[in-house]
Amino acid sequence: MNERELRGLIDRVKLGRMSRRGFVRRMAAVGLTAPLAAQLLAYSGVAMAQSKSTYKPTKRGGGGQLKVLWWQGATLLNPHFAVGTKDQDGSRLFYEPLAAWDPDGNLKPKLAAEIPSRENGGLAADGKSVTWKLKQGVTWHDGKPFTADDVVFNWEYAKDPATAAYTIASYKDVTVEKVDQYTVTVKFQKPTPFWADAFIGARGMLIPKHLFADYIGAKSRDAPTNLKPVGTGPYMFKDFKPGDLVTGVINPNYHQANKPYFDSVEMKGGGDAVSAARAVLQTGEFDFAWNMQVEDEILTRLEKGGKGRVAITPGGNIEFLLFNQTDPWTEVDGERSSLKTKHPTLSDPEVRKAIALLVDNKSIQDHIYGRTGPATRNYLYGPERFASKANPIEFNIDKANDILEKAGWKKGSDGIRAKDGKKLKFVYQTSINQPRQKTQAIIKQAAQKAGIDIELKSVTASVFFSSDVANPDTYTKFYTDLEMYTTTMGQPDPGTHCLQFASWEAASKDNKWQGRNITRWQSPEADKLLRDAEVELDPVKRAAIFIKLNDLAIQNHIVMGIVQRPTVSAKSLQLNADISGWDNNTSDLSDWFKDA
């Protein structure tokens, strides 16, 4: 899909010939996130849709206790220090951002009075500032009013490197000014088409100035409020045991009428995903469980318990396979997989093409992930029916054999193909996780039939995903031929996500393997696209660039998608809870309720 086609689609939405939702889906198919698609529309003058409210209760409270299960419990409750989603989800019980992402990628106001747009004057024409109107009459849990000063303070707090806030990236390159008591302006250094980052969603939760003002910078760790949150959210803090329990009670002064529905909330941590699913789906001990990384086969059986159902929300996470472009078995200047080397066999595009044909995405979906992992070949992906025709899923052992045969890889007496004395033997690593090991087994078996020998290696997740410079088993070192993991699209904008393909980002000893290009692919063509995207201000053109980049990487078999990893949760049958793939699980907690 090129720029012209993109514009054509946007026009169809403008004229009402295509639904917003249809457009968002179409964009997802070519690898753009829903929030980015919504931004494209907003930029082209199609106002953001109002999130529809399905909230039914007509009075505050009365819903009893809401019991939710996170099999990894929250370990801290200051949203600026929240590392994983578990911590953000826990903080979200008490803290709120100005606006949250809804499942369709639209912004939903929380502490903002309205979403900025061209029409209401919130967005500057030059794209260099956004003005937010704050909701009036909101109070913190301790009764102090919420004002523009609090918003400005959060920016000062997070951007200070000495505070060491994990949210720093959203704040360090902007300036925030107070216009009046209930208005703030966020200013960008250069025109920024994607403005919806600071104060929004998971990294936008706001903490009160009056309790944190003395703990900015190096003293940040000593703030007593780090452990006893005081926010504006639907529930007020009651108790916190890291890794085990977060409890809250209803906020009687919550700023939205008739909300929240539940009188108290209990977020229990620990255990494993399967038993969490049991507690919701089979026994009904709990109302909601997070992140059901469980084989669909089991989930389906558990759903027969009749107490709950599985909810699947699309997001941007993808399980994918990486082909090492460098030689992991030769050490050069103290590092393996050095840029100075070339992979002895995988550098042959025909070999990569053959391996791609040996990945049975369909069976992996059907027999392992089921509903929780729709098959895809894209790196940036979307729902199947809109999937880019450019990257179809093809599994064909005969064809793979053919390709290898033609390329001169002949089977030896051991059944393994070789050429010039180099055998097609690969080591394939991933983290330890049941579905991953099964995926490995499926790929290994197909490869065997094509004369490729694969040795499976699995590394415990805490090592695999670590940044330990001394450890050879981390995913960024990539000291094997193939590897597989899930990459999370932390931000709706694919900018950082696509640095995977930038030659200057190649992970190496020099950058302590912090580079984002894990395969070490060196492609002038990809580099040019990325450079173009950096300076491109027109979001439509920029979107077209990313679409092209995705196709380039997939068709060259540098990476390949295996399955999508949508957000999967378990809900009791009575619970109404909207989960957004672009924001925290608990982002809409104020609107959760149970059918009577």
Next chain:
Amino acid sequence: MIPSLLGISVVLFALLALAPGDPFDELATNPAVPPEVRAALRAKFGLDDPIWMRYWHWLAALLQGDWGFSFVSRMDVSTLIMQRLPVTLIVIGASQFLAIAIALPVGVLAATRPYSLFDQIANTVAFIGFSLPTFFTGLVLILIFSIQLDWLPFVYRADINATGWAFYWEHIKQSIMPVTVLGLFQGAALVRFVRSSVLDVIRLDYVTTARSKGIGERKVITRHVVRTALIPVVTLVALQMPIVFSGAIVTEQIFRVPGIGSLLITSMLSNDTPVVMGVTFVSACLVVIFNLIADILYGWLDPRIAYR
């Protein structure tokens, strides 16, 4: 004892410092967090200092009663441990107590009537107890008592909003399965030990002598046999006692018991070294103390033992 503990603490500290992993890993893999933040954090928590210096800081702080500060939760290690301690003591302590209370008499009885029906049953149960892993027995109990029969909850909740008898009843109900699983596992080994050492002693000459003197069988068993046979049992119990503090990782995980075992494993997985160091050092102290107690008990059980 102090120098021995100091030595252990040095080794523990070095092990944790050398083991792979970095507490701020997740930052490195998060594209949104620039490297400066990680550098600032490492500096703030003193991770860039050489190991001996970090050890010195740790020891100096410990002597002032400061157990350190968790990287991950950003709170005092002592607070974290104290939050988990009561549940651990209750649940693991109860299972340990049950294991001893049941295994001792069962083992003695089984040994006095070897290969009787009672002995066979006791042995079979014991074999099941230690040949099946707790992750498996725990799951079987959950499937039977929570899912099929719906009698017992399988998610342990430290925070129960009930008062009076209901409060205690809820606590007992949710403790039954974890206590059973652990008790079975620990008791199983104990039964075998008691049985074996009583069998060893029961055929020694002095027992026969006692019998031939016309002392009643019951008295022979309790006075003469069990006392000597207790030496290996005391050894084993002393070895098991520290887990009353350090918790049982697998069982806690299955039933979501917020004990120290689950704190330890999550801290290990997130490389939260101060917490791991705190917990392992306390259990190291307990190991040393209980083994010392065992040594003292040997002398009491068999007065001829002298530590020359």
Next chain:
Amino acid sequence: MAGSTPASLTADAPAETSAARKARRFSPWQEAWRRFRRHKMALVSAFALLVIVFAVLAGPFIWPVPINEIDFTAKLQGPSVSHPMGTDDLGQDLLARLIYGGRISLAVGVAAMVVAIFVGVLIGAIAGMASGAVDAALMWVTDLFLSLPQLPLLLLVIYLFREPVKGVLGIEGGAFVLIVAVIGGTRWMPAARLVRAQFLSIREKEFVEAARALGASRLRLVLMHILPNAMGPVIVVATIDIAAAIIAESTLSFLGLGFPSDVPTWGSVLRDAKDYLDIAPHWALFPGALIFITVLAINFIGDGLRDALDPRRVL
């Protein structure tokens, strides 16, 4: 039956007259075998264990189904003619996997037990005989090993040794050596403390005094007089260790230390099966039963051996 209560009722065979016994002379080993034979459970167990060992060694020839043949059309099937123990969720044949896994599990269990018991008995015996500074030092080492947190230790071992050992011994050989070393190296402490405690008590007993007075060397004293009497608890530890090692092996695989994930072992098959316990109980039943039967058999053999080798037993 002077001076002894039989440990075994089944062994309580019709007493031969002492005259008859004197007439027939047996070597000590023949004597032991004769006693062992009378121990029915031990005999049955020895037979069962032999069958299992034979099956895992010769099984691949009798049941030549590949261990990793994926067949989605046959997944999670119960026992049938084509799959006597059913299949797992990838449709792989469980009988073939358990036969293959049995070799690893049995080898790991026995080897790790031998390492743990050897180290434990050695350290315990030295500490128990030496007393004083040597005893204190060895017990310090024991306490230290009891205190070491397992997970960081394992990760450190993987990090330091996995690649070099794999380089020397190959993938499965390397995994085997590492696993045995790790399990043996972290499980010898109970044996050491038990043996030491037994030594402390036994070395003061009259018969040891007597042997000492007769001028027996220290080594002879230990090997001939003290150790045999200290073995009761050691045999129990040994049998428990075999079970524990079979289970621990699967935990280690789970941490990435063990065999590659596509190599089945009894422990790892049981672990994989646990989430499917209510859907496909056969999957967990067979590995669980195999571990149980093995442990049971080894325990009864242990009991039988003890009765057979007990120097005080006079039949």
